[in-house]
Amino acid sequence: MSGDETSPDESVEADGGVAGEAVHEDHEFPPKSSVKRWFVTTNHKDVGMLYLVTSLLFLVMGGVLALLMRTQLWVPRAPGTGPLSAFAYNQAVSVHGLVMVFWFLSPFAFGFANYVVPLQIGAKDLAFPRLNALSYWFYLASGILLGVSFFQGGSFAGGWTMYAPLSLPRFVPSIGGNSAILALLLFVVSVTVGSVNFLTTIHRMRADGLTLRRLPLFTWTILLTVWMMLFAFAALLAALLILSADRLLGTTYFAAEAANGALLWTHLFWFFGHPEVYIVFFPALGVMAETFQTFTGRRIVGRKWFIAAMVLVALQSFVVWMHHMFLTSINLEIKTLFMVTTIGISLPFDLMVFSLIYTMVKGRIRFTTPFLFSFGGLLLFIVGGITGVFLGAVVLDYEFRGTYWVVAHFHYVMVAGVAALIGGLYYWYPKMTGRMYDEFLGKLHFAVFFVGFNLLYFPMFVAWETPRRDFAYDPGMTTWHQLATVGGFVFGLSFLIMVYNMVVSAYAGEPADDNPWEYASTAEWAVPSPPPLENFPGVPSYGGGRLQFLGGDSETDATESDAADSVADGGSPDGVADGAGTAEVVGGEVATPHRRAQEETHDPAPSHASIWPFGVGVAAFLALFGLSGFQNGQFASGAMGTVYAASTGVGLLGVLATLVAMARERFHGPSGPFGESWPFGGVGNVKTGVWIFLASDVVLFGAFIGAYVFLRFSTGWVAWEPIPENVTPGLVNTYLLLTSSFAVVLALEAAEREHRWGVVASLGTTLVLGLGFLGNKAIEWNHLFHEGVWLSSNVRASTFFLTTGLHAAHVITGLLIAAYMLPRAWRGAYLGDSAPIEHFGLYWHFVDIVWLFLFPLFYIL
Amino acid sequence: MTRLKLYTAIYVVLFVSATVQVLVEQAGMAYWTALGIIMVLSFAKAVVVAGYYQHLRWEPRSVTTLVAMGLLAALALTVAATYSIT
Numbered sequence: 001m002s003g004d005e006t007s008p009d010e011s012v013e014a015d016g017g018v019a020g021e022a023v024h025e026d027h028e029f030p031p032k033s034s035v036k037r038w039f040v041t042t043n044h045k046d047v048g049m050l051y052l053v054t055s056l057l058f059l060v061m062g063g064v065l066a067l068l069m070r071t072q073l074w075v076p077r078a079p080g081t082g083p084l085s086a087f088a089y090n091q092a093v094s095v096h097g098l099v100m101v102f103w104f105l106s107p108f109a110f111g112f113a114n115y116v117v118p119l120q121i122g123a124k125d126l127a128f129p130r131l132n133a134l135s136y137w138f139y140l141a142s143g144i145l146l147g148v149s150f151f152q153g154g155s156f157a158g159g160w161t162m163y164a165p166l167s168l169p170r171f172v173p174s175i176g177g178n179s180a181i182l183a184l185l186l187f188v189v190s191v192t193v194g195s196v197n198f199l200t201t202i203h204r205m206r207a208d209g210l211t212l213r214r215l216p217l218f219t220w221t222i223l224l225t226v227w228m229m230l231f232a233f234a235a236l237l238a239a240l241l242i243l244s245a246d247r248l249l250g251t252t253y254f255a256a257e258a259a260n261g262a263l264l265w266t267h268l269f270w271f272f273g274h275p276e277v278y279i280v281f282f283p284a285l286g287v288m289a290e291t292f293q294t295f296t297g298r299r300i301v302g303r304k305w306f307i308a309a310m311v312l313v314a315l316q317s318f319v320v321w322m323h324h325m326f327l328t329s330i331n332l333e334i335k336t337l338f339m340v341t342t343i344g345i346s347l348p349f350d351l352m353v354f355s356l357i358y359t360m361v362k363g364r365i366r367f368t369t370p371f372l373f374s375f376g377g378l379l380l381f382i383v384g385g386i387t388g389v390f391l392g393a394v395v396l397d398y399e400f401r402g403t404y405w406v407v408a409h410f411h412y413v414m415v416a417g418v419a420a421l422i423g424g425l426y427y428w429y430p431k432m433t434g435r436m437y438d439e440f441l442g443k444l445h446f447a448v449f450f451v452g453f454n455l456l457y458f459p460m461f462v463a464w465e466t467p468r469r470d471f472a473y474d475p476g477m478t479t480w481h482q483l484a485t486v487g488g489f490v491f492g493l494s495f496l497i498m499v500y501n502m503v504v505s506a507y508a509g510e511p512a513d514d515n516p517w518e519y520a521s522t523a524e525w526a527v528p529s530p531p532p533l534e535n536f537p538g539v540p541s542y543g544g545g546r547l548q549f550l551g552g553d554s555e556t557d558a559t560e561s562d563a564a565d566s567v568a569d570g571g572s573p574d575g576v577a578d579g580a581g582t583a584e585v586v587g588g589e590v591a592t593p594h595r596r597a598q599e600e601t602h603d604p605a606p607s608h609a610s611i612w613p614f615g616v617g618v619a620a621f622l623a624l625f626g627l628s629g630f631q632n633g634q635f636a637s638g639a640m641g642t643v644y645a646a647s648t649g650v651g652l653l654g655v656l657a658t659l660v661a662m663a664r665e666r667f668h669g670p671s672g673p674f675g676e677s678w679p680f681g682g683v684g685n686v687k688t689g690v691w692i693f694l695a696s697d698v699v700l701f702g703a704f705i706g707a708y709v710f711l712r713f714s715t716g717w718v719a720w721e722p723i724p725e726n727v728t729p730g731l732v733n734t735y736l737l738l739t740s741s742f743a744v745v746l747a748l749e750a751a752e753r754e755h756r757w758g759v760v761a762s763l764g765t766t767l768v769l770g771l772g773f774l775g776n777k778a779i780e781w782n783h784l785f786h787e788g789v790w791l792s793s794n795v796r797a798s799t800f801f802l803t804t805g806l807h808a809a810h811v812i813t814g815l816l817i818a819a820y821m822l823p824r825a826w827r828g829a830y831l832g833d834s835a836p837i838e839h840f841g842l843y844w845h846f847v848d849i850v851w852l853f854l855f856p857l858f859y860i861l
Numbered sequence: 862m863t864r865l866k867l868y869t870a871i872y873v874v875l876f877v878s879a880t881v882q883v884l885v886e887q888a889g890m891a892y893w894t895a896l897g898i899i900m901v902l903s904f905a906k907a908v909v910v911a912g913y914y915q916h917l918r919w920e921p922r923s924v925t926t927l928v929a930m931g932l933l934a935a936l937a938l939t940v941a942a943t944y945s946i947t
Binding site: 231234235260263264267268271318319322325329330331334679680681682683691692694695696697698699701702703705706709710713714718727731734735738739741742744745746749838841842845846848849852853855856860861 | 864865868869872875876879880882883886892895896899900903906907910911914915916920921923924926927928930931932934935936937938939941942943944945946947
């Protein structure tokens with residue numbers, strides 16, 4: 001499907017990541033000092049660093065917006081007075097929320113996830129290194145587009161929750177408003193690609209003996225985070241696609257006139273939004289767990305219950321979303337049910353909090369900077385959690401909703417996560433840079449951070465009656481707001497101490513050992529600081545009861561531990577990995593028999609460089625920047641309209657061209673066999689990835705169909721007639737798609753029998769039938785347009801065109817893949833390896849399945 | 862060859878059942894009865910395509926569970942949201 005990201009022959013003996021960086025200089029992988037490296041790198045550690053630095057820049061952006069707000073709030077002001085205009089204030093509030101939640105918090109956590117998770121599980125890299133780089137470039141492109149939105153007549157100003165109908169052009173008409181939403185759309189694509197990658201990696205590429213039970217807690221939290229991301233962000237993708245269609249094409253899903261349109265948005269948004277709370281918090285919880293273990297010298301108390309509680313929260317997070325909607329028109333029965341589930345989700349959190357507290361009681365605490373931040377994060381989380389219980393109770397929520405109580409509560413929760421992640425930054429800093437930070441400055445940072453934060457947010461509980469998102473407030477609360485503003489500046493300035501410490505220490509800090517922390521015992525501490533390009537001096541294995549690097553004659557132990565689980569899961573103090581066994585490290589380059597064997601057999605060395613992810617990112621930026629200028633089904637007239645149209649065209653062609661170039665590129669990803677692959681043993685990395693992606697696509701289409709069902713019920717089910725008056729075009733298209741699916745089945749059969757012409761004929765048939773499907777649809781739509789039925793005619797028409805349009809977009813994507821594969825099939829590409837046809841078939845059959853539901857829902861019933 | 866015959870038979874069944882869905886609607890049954898039959902047929906067809914054309918029948922059960930989780934999430938959203946309407 002997309003080149004050979006993974007070696008076609010996963011049964012080939014793994015090389016264990018023994019190749020050093022020097023090998024890759026032959027493959028044009030530039031050194032870290034080269035700017036080029038950072039544009040082409042696909043290595044997980046480099047991508048992790050890129051995420052960390054970029055997310056901190058977005059922290060600055062979000063922080064400056066917050067300080068602007070706090071300045072405006074120094075005294076209660078009339079609209080139009082003070083440093084910010086009313087519109088500017090609304091933009092600052094909205095974009096601050098969007099930036100902090102999306103562009104800072106999660107990517108900051110995923111900087112660590114990128115860097116640390118492969119090291120902890122014993123993998124050389126993520127399963128799909130280029131897709132990992134692509135995730136990053138989509139992320140950066142989306143963030144830049146959000147920044148650009150300020151210069152397009154003003155950014156989005158309808159609040160970070162983007163509630164309808166305020167989110168529509170009638171209330172936020174600027175092109176910048178479109179850009180902000182399209183930027184978030186691209187961010188969601190980045191997250192989805194990343195989720196597929198991390199899920200495939202953590203499930204399929206763990207070292208031998210590293211079962212899920214033994215998985216380090218940070219990796220556990222990332223695993224659960226990406227599972228939640230996969231499904232939650234698919235719902236947000238649906239919401240944003242519909243909102244984009246409402247803004248750009250004129251569909252009327254969320255229009256005030258539609259029955260329950262505004263309520264539909266809240267369902268779609270909060271179905272994503274509540275799991276998102278745990279998506280941003282879980283990685284921080286993982287950092288807490290790791291640092292509490294390391295700095296108390298004690299394995300976490302009740303480890304398996306801690307994990308079970310996290311799994312329970314991840315599941316429960318999908319059944320609590322309506323507690324954000326107690327003030328909407330939903331019925332009392334469902335409010336009561338969701339109050340119960342919401343109060344229920346606090347129980348597993350209680351268990352986790354007590355587990356962390358009891359770990360401190362049982363261990364001997366060392367108050368290092370990482371521990372202080374983690375401990376501070378735990379305290380803030382307890383305050384945030386308790387104040388949140390108030391909001392989970394229906395009656396209390398009637399009073400607190402829309403006030404500063406909510407603002408204070410969720411900042412205590414979110415910044416609890418930030419605090420722990422900052423702890424993570426100090427914790428892994430020596431691993432990433434090879435140097436120690438200044439401990440005094442670290443502690444000073446914590447002190448100023450903690451005081452500043454509480455000075456900023458605790459007064460908000462006192463002044464809770466202040467209306468949220470409003471710069472006018474009761475003058476009697478001025479003192480509390482002034483305290484908060486002072487706290488905001490103290491809090492913001494604390495980060496300057498951190499930046500100074502990090503930058504200076506990177507050059508002048510004391511060199512760090514492999515493991516600078518006594519009692520740190522996960523695998524990242526068993527390799528040099530910073531780790532070599534391919535991480536390990538052999539194939540990591542826990543199979544022998546302790547972490548070993550297997551590499552022919554020089555098999556070495558990485559730890560002194562007696563028990564495998566104690567090194568795998570960050571366990572007992574005895575299980576310290578000292579990295580003493582990193583064999584034959586000469587001049588920073590690892591040389592082992594495995595490496596030599598690799599060179600002798602001319603096995604391709606793993607690739608680490610590709611320019612195409614960056615290219616796709618640039619093209620996607622251009623396409624979405626151009627589309628922001630598209631309103632009510634057309635580009636604006638004049639020079640800017642031409643610029644937007646041209647940018648869209650160049651961007652879309654660019655996306656296609658760069659994706660094709662990426663698919664054609666020779667790139668050798670991590671090859672197997674990998675150790676532990678439960679529960680996807682025997683499925684293969686690419687196939688696992690395709691299935692995981694399809695599961696998220698199930699939620700995407702499910703949300704679209706759910707929106708249709710919801711609106712139809714709201715309008716009156718039976719009175720809602722299908723838009724096409726004639727069922728025949730839909731039936732013909734069903735026949736065409738079913739037949740095309742059968743043709744793909746035949747293509748796979750032909751490939752397995754090494755029948756070249758059979759493959760070509762079958763793929764060609766699929767292509768022709770798919771084109772027939774699109775042609776038939778075009779005729780049908782054209783007929784409807786001539787009858788005056790347009791996307792904006794009514795909500796019935798909107799759901800018909802948009803849902804079947806999304807399906808058609810999937811068909812077009814499938815046909816582009818088929819068109820790419822056809823000439824390759826002609827050259828006999830799939831005769832020895834039918835896997836790409838099978839993977840394409842999985843996607844194509846899924847598109848077929850979706851139509852099996854759309855046809856009756858939109859044509860018959 | 863047996864497998865190819867199976868795939869072909871499935872194709873014929875899918876083709877016919879799509880036609881049956883249209884005929885059910887035109888048969889003059891009660892609306893909700895027709896809706897029930899038509900949706901059951903859609904689910905049955907989806908299961909057959911996933912089970913045989915996508916080979917889920919021969920994959921580890923975890924892959925089916927993965928897809929079922931997505932389906933469950935979508936159904937939870939749809940059912941709960943629709944039920945919430947006053």
